[in-house]
Amino acid sequence: MKEENINFEKAMQELEKIAEELESEDLDLDTSVKKFEQGMELSKKCNEILNNAEKKITILINGNEEKFDVNNEE
Amino acid sequence: MEINPITVEELNKYIKNKIDGDEFLNNVYVKGEISNFKLHYTGHMYFTLKDEKSLVKCIMFKSYTGYLNFMPKDGMKVCVLGSVSVFERDGVYQIYAKAIKQDGIGDLYEAYEKMKAKLENEGLFKDSHKKQIPMFPNTIGVLTSSTGAVIRDIINVSTRRNPNVHIRLLPVPVQGLGAEKEIIAGIQKMNDEHLADVLIIGRGGGSLEDLWPFNEESLARAIYESEIPIISAVGHETDFTIADFVADLRAPTPSAAAELAVPNISDVRYTISTYENRYKIALKRKVQLMKLRYEKCMTRRVFKEPLQNINEKYILVDNLVKKLSTDIIEKLNKAKIQLSKKATKIDTLSPMKLIARGYTITEVDGKIVKKSEELNIGDKIDLRYIDGIIKADVIEKISIKG
Incomplete structure (x- = not known):
């Protein structure tokens, strides 16, 4: 879980880096195309991470983890 | 032997009469700290006066409150002048305040300021130690009461922002003596077992003594030591606790803490899509630029x-x-x-031309003679004319000076 997190933040940083590189005048066309493909691939991965997270609301009681329903606790 | 019981009402009336008849209690001057202060809409003030060991209920009727030169507040150290009497219905005695004087700042408040200064000097509040809140945490650990508005607010806001978020609640008492010990244990459990990417420690607002566990030094140190970033959401807007200062991020309310911990997933998606757009635009521009350069070249x-x-x-x-x-x-x-x-x-210059004009050339054995001194008497010479050669002997020499 922790690692995926770092990956996501790194991926977002990488997305920014690729954008800056692509927008610079110096990059030749071949490298630009490669960077473009790399960036699109990465953005796809980021979206996958977002989609694959799982909704859970749990409560830790005496070392056990249970589903938590806030309405039942009233 | 039979004892006739008296009614509760009779008992309370009896005590009230006793107390009302006590001259000392008719005019008391008591010092203590205000807590649970409430200004009723009728204009009467209700509060508790306390010190480290005891507390007593107080009431000040509207007819007296107009004379106050300050608005009483929780934590204020005051001296109250009034009379002690019994509220018969509830069987409680209380001070009926006629005047209140401010008496410096409250002891608890002083202790809070002292602790704050001490930990600040030690560097526990330094920005450089504050950990970054992860951009996209999968699991939000929440340390708060399992009942009440705090956890509900956090769940509502979090799931609204990201329907796929995992909230892991570790229920802890958030007020009362020793509450901080359970909060500390919760922080340590979350850290030891890597149960969350970010922690929210929260409770609603309250008086200084309600919030006191969050001012405890041991909790401040546990927050400082935590490897998981901690967002504090203690109190409401203006109540700052020590925990708020030492936390990696302070949220004014539990809802705000959830907003800080959970990214709005549609914002994140939008950010990602803006990158895709930037890539497309950049590449298109690059191609256009190349085309332009090519065309310019070809002209x-x-x-x-x-x-x-x-x-x-x-x-x-x-x-x-x-x-x-x-x-x-x-x-x-x-x-x-x-x-x-x-x-x-x-x-x-040709000699033939000279000869044609009548000059002759003298020769001896085919060699031209230029001066008379080259010849001696008796020499045989050839004289060359234009049309032939005459052979002759030298018979006389006459030299001409000059």
């Missing part, structure tokens, strides 16, 4: 009329060849003229 003359340069060079060569041939012809003509001049000159 240049070398590409438009590739033979022009060569043709120009041809003309140049032709001109040069032309110039060269005229130069040579000129030189040749000059040389011809000079040659004919020289030939004429040579012609005039």
Whole structure:
């Protein structure tokens, strides 16, 4: 879980880096195309991470983890 | 022996009469700290006066509150002048305050300020130690009461922002003596077992003593030591606790804490899509730029009329060849003229011309004699004429001076 997190933040940083590189005048066309493909691939991965997270609301009681329903606790 | 019971009402009335009859209690001057202060809409003030060991209820009726030169607040250290009496219905005695005087700042408040200064000096509040809240945490650990508005607010806000978030609640008491010990244990459990990417420690607002566990030094140190970033959401807007200062991020309310911990997933998606757009635009621009450069290149003359340069060079060569041939012809003509001049000159100097005019050449054995002294009497000489040679002998020599 922790690692995926770092990956996501790194991926977002990488997305920014690729954008800056692509927008610079110096990059030749071949490298630009490669960077473009790399960036699109990465953005796809980021979206996958977002989609694959799982909704859970749990409560830790005496070392056990249970589903938590806030309405039942009233 | 039979004892006749009295009613509760009778008991309370009896005590009230006793107390009301006590001259000392009719006019007391009590110092303590205000807590649970409430200004009722009727204008009466209700509060508790306390010190470290005891507390007593107080009420100040509207008829007296107009004379106050300050608004009482929780934590204020005050001296209250009034009378002690019994509220019969509830069986409680309380001070009916007639006047209140401020008495410096409350002890608890003082302790809070002292602790704050101490930990600040130690560097526990330093920004450089504050950990970054992860951009996209999968699991939000929440340390708060399992009942009440705090956890509900956090769940509502979190799931609204990201329907896929995992909230892991570790229920802890958030007020009362020793509550901080359970909060500390919760922080340590979350850290030891890596149960969350970010922690929210929260409770609603309250009086200084309600919030006191969050001012405990041991909790401050546990927050400082936590490897998981911690967002504090203790109190409401204006209540700052020590925990708020030492936490990696302070949220004014539990809802705000959830907003800080959970990214709005549609915002994140939008951010990602803006990158995709930037890539597309950048690549398109690059291609356009290349095309433009190519077109500009192709408009240049070398590409438009590739033979022009060569043709120009041809003309140049032709001109040069032309110039060269005229130069040579000129030189040749000059040389011809000079040659004919020289030939004429040579012609005039020719001995044959002299001979034709009547001069003769004297020769001895085929060699031309230039001076008379070369000859002696008796020498045989040849005299050359235009039309023949005469052989002769030298018979006399006459020298001419000069």
